[in-house]
Amino acid sequence: MKTVEFSLAGETLTALGSGALWWGAHNLLCVSDLHLGKSERILRKGGGHLPPYDVQDTLIRLENDLRQTGAENVVCLGDSFDDLAAADALPEQATDWILRLQAGRRWVWIEGNHDPGPLDLPGSHLAELLTPPLTFRHIAQPGQSGEISGHYHPKISVQTRLRRISRPAFLFDSDRVILPAYGTYTGGLRSSDPALAGLMRRTAYAITTGQTPRMISLSQTAT
Amino acid sequence: MTQLPAAFDAWFHDKGWQIHPHQSALLARSAAPATLLIAPTGGGKTLAGFLPTLIALADGTHQGMHTLYVSPLKALAADIKRNLSTPIAEMQLPIRVEDRTGDTANSVKKRQRADPPHILLTTPESLALMTSYEDAARTFAGLKRIVVDEIHALAESKRGDQLMLALARLQTICPGLKRVGLSATVDRPEDIAQFLAGAAPCEVIDADPGPAPDIAMLRTETPPPWSGGGAAYAIPAVLEEIRKHKTTLIFHNTRAQAEIFFHNLWLANDDSLPIGIHHGSLDHAQRLKVEAAMVAGELRAVVCTGSLDLGIDWGDVDLVIQIGAPKNVKRLVQRIGRANHRYNAPSKALLVPANRFEVIECVAALQAVLAGKLDGSPRADGPKDVLCQHILLRAAAGPFDADALFDEMRSAGPYLGLSRADFDACLEFCATGGYALRAYDQWQRIRQGADGLWHLRDPRSAARIRMNAGTIQDSDLLKVRLGRGRGGRPLGEIEESFAASLTPGDTFLMGGQIVRYEGLRELTVEVSRAAAKKPKVATFMGTKFATSTQLSARILALLNGGDLTALPPHTRDWVALQQEVSCLPQAGRLLIESFPHEGRAHLCVYGFAGRNAQQTLGLLLTKRMEDLGLAPMGFVATDYATLIWGLDAITDPVPLFDMALLRAGLDGWLAENALMKRSFRGVATIAGLLERRTAAQKKTGRQATFSSDILYDTLLRYDPDHLLMQITREEAMRGLVDFSRIEEMMQRAGGNIDHHPLERVSPFAAPLFLEVGKVQVNGSADERLLAEEEAALLTAAGISE
Helix, strand or coil, rough: CCEEEECCCCCEEEECCCCCCEEECCEEEEECCCCHHHHHHHCCCCCCCCCCCCHCCCHHHHHHHHHHHHHEEEECCCCCEEHHHHCCCCCCCHHHHHHHHHHHEEEEHHHHHCCCCCCCCCCCEEEEEEEEEEEEEECCCCCCEEEEEECCCEEEEEEEEEEEEEEEEECCCEEEECHHHHCCCCCCCCCCHHHHHHCCCCCCCCEEEEEEEECEEHHECCC | CCCHHHHHHHHHHHHHHCCHHHHHHHCCCCCCCCCECCCCCCCCCCHHHHHHHHHHHHHCCCCCCCCEECCCCHHHHHHHHHHHHHHHHCCCCCCEEEEEEECCHHHHHHHHHHCCCCCEEECCCHHHHHCHHHHHHHHHCCCCCCEEECCCHHHCCCCHHHHHHHHHHHHHCCCCCCEEEEEEECCCCCHHHHHHHHCCEEEEEECCCCCCCCCECCCCCCCCCCCCCCCCCHHHHHHHHHHHHCCCEEEHHHHHHHHHHHHHHHCCCCCCCEEEECCCCECHHHHHHHHHHHHHCCCCEEEHHHHCCCCCCCCCEEEEEEEECCCCCHHHHHHHHCCCCCCCCCCCCEECCCCCHHHHHHHHHHHHHCCCCCCCCCCCCCCCHHHHHHHHHHHCCCCCCCHHHHHCCCCCCCCCCCCHHHHHHHHHHHHHHHCCCCHHHHHEEEEEEECEEEEECCHHHHHHHHCCCCCCCCCCCEEEHHHHHCCEEEEEEHHHHHCCCCCCEEEECCCEEEEEEEEEECEEEEECCCCCCCCCCCCCCCCCCCHHHHHHHHHHHHHHHCCCHHCHHHHHHHHHHHHCCCCCCCCCCCEEEEECCCCCCEEEEEECCCCHHHHHHHHHHHHHHHHCCCEEEEEEEEEEECEEECCCCCCCCCCHCCCHHHHHHHHHHHHHCHHHHHHHHHEEEECCCCCCCCCHHCCCCCCCCCHHHHHHHHHHHHCCCCCCHHHHHHHHHHCCCHHHHHHHHHHHHHHHHHEEECCCCCCCCCCHHHHCCCEEECCCCCHHHHHHHHHHHHHHCCCCC
């Protein structure tokens, strides 16, 4: 598995091509914005019958990352479910699958804006998790440091020699890292959007997701 | 001969007109269930269609709607309304005529449903919507006739399939309904007749086609270039023709070509002749201005694309110029029909080949026109995504019985062969999504009630279904405005993907002027005027047409034993040189040349299968070469050949052409192909899986949405046989990929593959080097390009050794 390492608050972190973040020193895998149950929620809200395979696809990738890293600690960084009703409506097969993944692991569900409240699943349910020197929370807070968050679904657009390539990406600078969305049915917000650009220092970097993650200077990205 | 009522007879007499034979023929058949009239433009076609209606309504006794007129263009509906007002006013007929299109005010639309006019002029989309309301039966009560105008154009797209389903619906509501189709000259009138009438009989009436067109190739002093499509060499000669005629229409095959040509024309237009441009991407107001100037006779020429192909009356056009080879003889003949609306004068047209090979194509097309041979392929069965949409629209109108709906659909021409299994699959898709994983039984969109009828589960979803009605695919377009903010003057629209490729300061052509990209604000592209030498060219949606099978066959025949003296000397010399150094392509064989050039090995395959098929062939052959370790690097395709380059010379190309292996490659390649994803998006939108984004939703575009590509990838992985995947594959095989023409090509060659190893580039292969649209073969291109960017970062940071 090809990965890219970087450091935050003196800790070495590893970005995986899948969009997961690995903290080797703590044997901890962090994923953000799984949005499980999205297809069900869209339908419930009067939308179309999207292919109901998003839960399956997301869990297959998560299972794969857990196996490859051998993680003993897992942090889901919020918006793990598309809403609380979607968490309740998850088919039994899917909840069994999640329970299987949780077995033998310390598991933390951070609350997100889509799933603000306790879930009917084992694990700790927290607003944020402090593991010095790092803090895990759903939405980045300006002025904080050593912060790991998600929420924005960042993506970047790189103008290469031959074509422009757009990918979901990690954004990081000396204070924080913002994770890309891990869920299958998730779109992205461009790194140049004021909401994101305002959070990051001018010297920030991006790490693309995909087969081989690549580190790119955020100033190299196209708007 | 049917007798005209006295009032009509007098009116014709006052006008000094004679009723045309085809007009009285339609009148005599006004009781027939369906009739198709094939008539040239300007032959009183519309009056022929409406005469029975006007006569039936003359006594003022009919209550409610009598005749529904459907045309592919909103503008056409408005035009017809104007034209009908003359006889109605002059004969003082008690007839109310109204149009109804996307532009009609909502209050008017509502009133029209409750109190319909005698004659309603509309489009297929508006009609589909009208039939989706609960009160459809009341709105259409009393309807006697339907007139479908420009039916040949509607038959070429899903809009026609949708229209015929709507007609089937109306036929159930009004069993005695009579149908009339009005068509330009077509190759297979019986196909159009069946399209219109379904299983019902439909007589085809051919109007006098008028005198043979006066059509020739434009001779220029400068010979056309080896390659390219701009035809800039012909600008002086074209200007000369504009000067010699009253009004000239200059047709192009693509909007981009029209923009470039218009730009070049103005640079050379020393006399400042009034010349306009008209194509589908220009702002509506700007198009209306050009149309009005044209009708008023203020313009000497209009540079245009297919947007002017349909029968709007443009007044005194006396010359049509076609830039670039026509690709398709039928379309050429229909375009020529645009010239000279006076019925008895010959239409005058000039063909301007853009390059040397197109000279041959133009000559072949001219021979086909003179021989009266049109090309075309049989109409495929109606697609199932349209069927899904119709089921949903039907559900919006009220509960329905599945058996009755199935029978009704099978009465529509495009769906005569619909199987119950296919219908049930579509019904299941509409109900539950039709997935192998039964996830949505709780959330059916439509469900069968205790009464056995199918109902909407949630009646409120009807509004949503109506909002997504229609089969026209507009890709994501952005408005272009001159100046800042909403107050800027609208110029037109460009594709979002093209806008994304621009950086501030870039210049491009829009509506004939060069503009500078300033930035994107609230989904509007802001531009300023600029004076750049080499502007970029905006990409507009619309596929490039491939040369038809019949025209390709004519080209091969011309090259082999045809009359080469029909070609101008420069092109004749070129053909002779090819024969001398290599060989001319022949119909019964497949010519392949190989030669080294600039350090790479090249292979040129003269398949004459049309651009789409040659492109597919390039993808499949390079995949085969990759498998065989032959290190292909790229290819380019034209309508007649594919040129492939790579590291290793091919000594024996024959094994590459194993049909079974090519087909196997197709399955794998096809699934991953970007074209497939594009088709899927259209299919999923029409079938109702994806919703069209409304203007209001686009504004809040910050809300992260995911692309339809993700849905495609997910289905491919977990449910590859899903209905929408099947429809997507069928569509791609037929249109974009055109694999059938590769099979046709191989059959034609019948194993006679001639490989000519040469020492240098052959005359026929040379133009391919100048073609645009080269495809790089490089599965890991994106990864490598990103790696380069990363390396640049590391170097800049001084990290690399």
